[in-house]
Amino acid sequence: MTILRIILCFFLPPLAVFLTVGVRFHFWLNLVLTLLGVVPGMIHALWVVARNTENVDS
Secondary structure (H helix, E strand, O other), X not given: OHHHHHHHHHHOHHHHHHHHHOOOHHHHHHHHHHHHOXXXXXXXXXXXXXXXXXXXXX
């Protein structure tokens, strides 16, 4: 599932964040960042997915 989320970070960043944290602050922030520019949305999505993947594995 993590690989799918990482791939989604490049194509649909808000969806990747939604699947990771649900409808919370980071989802709305990522939606705004993606609307302002796709690259900031991708970077934020990768950060959220990577951060939450580390928390789950620990």
